[in-house]
Amino acid sequence: MTLRYDFVGVGGLAYDLVLRVESLPIADEKYMARLIGKFPGGFIANATCAAAHLGLRTGYAGWVGADTEGDMLHNDFVQRGVDPAGLVHVAGHSTPFTVVLSEPGGQRAILIPHSPLFELPLTNPQLALVEQARAVLTFPRDLEWFSKLRRYTLQGGGIIALDIENTVPMQGHALRQAIRLSEIVFLKHSSLPEIGIYALPDLVSPGQWLTLSSGSSGVYGIAHGMLSPVFQPVLPVDAVDTTGAGDCFHAALITARLEGATLVEGLRFATAAAALKVQHRGPRTGLPTRAEVEAMLA
Structure with a gap:
């Protein structure tokens, strides 16, 4: 079966109010x-747009007011080439938003007000979209929601990538189970005290890539069978704003995986994509x- 999409993002959508401090x-x-x-x-939505810029056929499933x-989202x-076929406009609710505080050096803090749209079940049309994807990127909202999403992804022959933000509601055994059920897992540096760099091999399943961001210094990555993680340092550029850089990295690593790259090759490609992104202000x-990333690596 020929799948309609290379990449589908599910959830993780908001508009950003960006303040300079x-x-x-x-x-x-x-x-x-x-x-x-x-x-x-929105971290998943940003990554979906990044995948479209890299040349992937992309779709999105989620909720707005x-x-x-x-309408803006x-x-x-549409303008970026993402098919919004799974985007549901929910009457009676406001679109989720975040507040981004950005300082001159490129560092930022993000505030995320809760929205009831974060808790809606996936619709049949949204699941049909997922079933047509080679790769699905989402986050661990809860195990039942994630398991259903994974089942439809696998039915179509796709892989699932999991972005574990510091604010995700799933914790403990459920989160560990979701990690083991994902082909690509993105962890943040703030997980280091709980997980530890050299505990990563214990989390990695066959066929899986797992990455752990260490913030502004770079990223660790490990695949099944590796005894210890590899480290990919950031590329030296003048950062203006880091908002959306991690999302861009995730899209680029998934792109590399779909094209048959090794983990080391994928980390290098994704790091170059993120280095280009941080030289611009705003999440997208x-x-x-692809040509710009390849030129940076040449």
Whole structure:
């Protein structure tokens, strides 16, 4: 069966209110901030757009409110070549948003207000979209939701990639089970105290890639059968804004995996994509094309 999509993102959609601050806040202080703008965002949605810029056939499934912000997110998908066939506009609800605090050096903090749209079940049309994908990127919302998503992904012959943000609700045994059931897993550096670099081999299943970001220094990666992780340092560039860089990295690594690259090759390709992204402000501004990534690596 020929699958319609190379890459489908599920969930993780919001618009970003980006504020410029001279330094990130500490407790009990008051700060002046400058509004940079309102941008389409959301970590899974950003990665889906990045995959489209890299030349993949992309689709998206998720939820927005029946409001102008929801229309903005829909239209941005269309403009970037992402098929929004699985995007549901929910009447009576506002579109989810995040507040991004960005400082001149490129570091940022992100605030995520809760939305009831984060808890909706997947619809049959959304699951049909997933079944047509070579790769599906999502996050561990809860084990029942994830397991259903994985089942439909596998029915179509695809692989599933899991982005484990620091704010994900799934924890403990359920999270470990979701990790083992995913072909690609993206972990954050803040998981280091709980997991540990050299505990990673115990988490890796056959056919799986697992990465662990160490922030601004680089990323560790490990595949099944490796005795210890490999480390890919960041490429030296003048960072303007790191918002969306990790999402771009994830899309690029999935792209490399789909094209038969090794983990080491994929980490290098994805790191170059992220290095291009951080030179632009906003979560989707400056998403690189394949030609731009290849030129940086040449």
